[in-house]
Amino acid sequence: MNPLLPSKHFIPDAEARCWNDGRMYIYGSLDLNGDTTYCSQHYNVFSSDNLIDWSDHGTSFTTLDKKVGETWFESTLYAPDCVYKDGKYYLYFCTSGNGEGVAISDSPYGPFENPTPVIGAHLDAIDPSVFIDDDGQAYLYWGQFNCRAAKLNPDMTSIDETTLNKNLINESIHGFHEGPSVRKRNNIYYLVYTDTSRGKATCLGYATSKSPLGPFEKRGIIIDNDGCDPQTWNNHGSIAEFNDNWFVFYHRSSNNSKYSRRACMEPIQFNIDGSIDEVELTTQGYTGPINPRTFIEGGQACKIGGRGDSFARVLEPKDASDTWIDCLTNTHWGTWAAYKYFDFNKNVTTFEAIVSSAAYGGVIDICIDSPKGDIIGKCKVNPTGGWEQWQTFRCEIDKISGIHSIYLVFQGRWVGRLMDLRGFRFI
Numbered sequence: 001m002n003p004l005l006p007s008k009h010f011i012p013d014a015e016a017r018c019w020n021d022g023r024m025y026i027y028g029s030l031d032l033n034g035d036t037t038y039c040s041q042h043y044n045v046f047s048s049d050n051l052i053d054w055s056d057h058g059t060s061f062t063t064l065d066k067k068v069g070e071t072w073f074e075s076t077l078y079a080p081d082c083v084y085k086d087g088k089y090y091l092y093f094c095t096s097g098n099g100e101g102v103a104i105s106d107s108p109y110g111p112f113e114n115p116t117p118v119i120g121a122h123l124d125a126i127d128p129s130v131f132i133d134d135d136g137q138a139y140l141y142w143g144q145f146n147c148r149a150a151k152l153n154p155d156m157t158s159i160d161e162t163t164l165n166k167n168l169i170n171e172s173i174h175g176f177h178e179g180p181s182v183r184k185r186n187n188i189y190y191l192v193y194t195d196t197s198r199g200k201a202t203c204l205g206y207a208t209s210k211s212p213l214g215p216f217e218k219r220g221i222i223i224d225n226d227g228c229d230p231q232t233w234n235n236h237g238s239i240a241e242f243n244d245n246w247f248v249f250y251h252r253s254s255n256n257s258k259y260s261r262r263a264c265m266e267p268i269q270f271n272i273d274g275s276i277d278e279v280e281l282t283t284q285g286y287t288g289p290i291n292p293r294t295f296i297e298g299g300q301a302c303k304i305g306g307r308g309d310s311f312a313r314v315l316e317p318k319d320a321s322d323t324w325i326d327c328l329t330n331t332h333w334g335t336w337a338a339y340k341y342f343d344f345n346k347n348v349t350t351f352e353a354i355v356s357s358a359a360y361g362g363v364i365d366i367c368i369d370s371p372k373g374d375i376i377g378k379c380k381v382n383p384t385g386g387w388e389q390w391q392t393f394r395c396e397i398d399k400i401s402g403i404h405s406i407y408l409v410f411q412g413r414w415v416g417r418l419m420d421l422r423g424f425r426f427i
Contacts, residue, residue: 001300002285003252003262005046005054007314007324008033012251012261013079015129015181016240019108020084023047024242026054026249027082027091031261033314038259039076043093045109051242051265051286060110061091061103068115071098079179079236082108083130085138090156092118092128092140099125100142102157119158123166124148127236131182131189131212139212141180145171147193149180149213165213169193174218177201179236182212185246188274191216192248194236201234202226204250208274221278223266228252228281228302230309239268239276246270247286248279254299256311256330282340289343289403298328298421301337306371306409308332308417328421331410333362336371337421340405348426352394357383357419362412364421366397368404376400381419390422397426 005011010031017025026046029039041064045057062068063075075095082091091112094100100121103112121128124143130152132138138152140159147168150159168191169176175197183190188208195205203224207216225235229252237250248268251261265286266279281302284290299312308330315325328337351366366377377397384391412418 001287001290002264002281002283002302003300004265004285005263007297007299007326008316009044009046009056009262010260011044011046011263012038013127013179013236014249014251014263015079015081015238016247016249017082017084017108018240018242021108023049024051024240025082025108026263027080028251028263029077029079031259033260033316034255035259036257037076039078041074041077043077043080043091047109051247057109060105061093061112063095067113071117072101072115079127081129081181083132083138084108085132085136085156090130092130094126094128094142100128116157120150120161120164121148121159127179129181131184133184133212139182141168141182141191143180144178145176147176147180147191151213163213168214169207169216169218171196174207174216175203175205177234181238183239185241185270186274189216190239192222192237192239194234195221197221198224198226200226200232202232204235204237204248206276219275222248222268222276223250223279223281225250225252225281227305229254229256229304229311231257231311233258252281254312254314256309256313260314280340284341289341292342292344292346292348292426295423295425296339297326297423298337299326300339301328302340303338304328304336306336307334310335310337313420325422327423331418331421332416333410333412333414333418335418336407336409338371338405338407341403342406342426343403344400345402349396349399350394350427351377351379351397351424352392352427353379353381353424354390354392354422355381355384355419356387356390356422357381358385358387358417359383360413360416360418362410362418365409365411366395367407367409368400369407371407371409373407387420
């Protein structure tokens with residue numbers, strides 16, 4: 001389910017790569033919970049053999065190690081990419097003011113060592129992405145507002161400047177903001193990127209070409225994370241194939257901020273003409289419709305709207321006996337949160353929610369398919385005595401069958417914070 005990783009991991013800018021061991025690897029930036037800036041000084045790598053259970057391989061590269069050299073030491077690490085060539089894994093990274101670099105490892109999860117600048121990629125050096133074609137030729141893509149591209153030389157650490165295209169795609173024509181990522185399918189090259197064509201950088205758009213160096217034609221939007229958080233600003237990701245199925249990897253923000261971003265994934269489909277239909281944000285992600293008896297954390301809402309600025313808030317454990325809590329907080333009268341999708345071909349009769357409410361309490365309307373959809377139950381919530389005082393509340397629900405989204409709509413006093421939702425399930 002989404003987000004893909006446990007609540008303590010904030011991995012945006014996901015480049016997904018399936019290597020010869022059959023595992024899918026995620027290379028991304030690393031945000032810090034509650035921070036008010038993008039990224040950090042570390043990269044972590046995650047992998048899975050089923051896209052459900054993910055292994056944390058720990059720190060793969062850090063600029064806090066003096067062995068990285070003065071050029072990179074203590075620099076913030078922004079969006080990376082990784083490719084495999086001739087027995088080595090090449091990690092491409094960028095830092096503020098220090099251009100782009102590449103570090104090498106014998107392992108897909110590092111440690112990546114001996115970083116060196118990518119010679120020739122010094123202009124607009126942000127968000128490097130590498131594509132290796134069927135003939136073994138490697139290409140580097142990078143840039144903001146104008147996407148730049150060039151062949152990489154055989155050393156994988158410099159570009160062939162005679163092939164440099166400084167305007168592969170751009171913001172005015174294609175909505176290109178940053179974050180290029182290239183894949184190939186059926187002899188079509190897909191350039192996925194952060195797209196501003198809807199007013200904010202919340203979309204992943206894509207363009208296609210018959211050549212890795214273009215020209216590229218804009219085809220559409222794959223996914224838009226607008227509405228996942230009141231302050232969401234950007235998106236960045238990739239598409240990847242796993243066991244003959246294709247997926248889009250993207251991120252969504254939390255903590256009522258542009259930051260604290262977390263990796264998510266949705267299946268995608270290709271049409272006969274090679275186009276990709278836009279897909280929506282869901283809670284279910286790859287797993288398919290959710291068993292309603294599964295406990296869903298409040299912060300797993302895929303869309304939040306209505307009155308107030310409710311948001312997914314990730315609470316860190318206070319001690320070793322505590323756990324991370326991905327809750328929905330700051331609900332007001334008329335706030336709604338969407339969770340998609342549930343398979344109600346199960347015999348469930350009761351809604352159960354774990355809630356805190358300092359003073360007012362209220363009612364949770366359980367609606368299907370929209371915030372104004374049929375109400376199948378109303379769960380009354382009494383004050384619990386504090387925002388960290390969690391209690392369980394239940395109500396009966398009407399009989400329901402089929403696949404449905406659930407919208408929780410919060411009702412109560414016209415003014416003031418009503419309640420926080422730790423999570424819910426049906427029983």
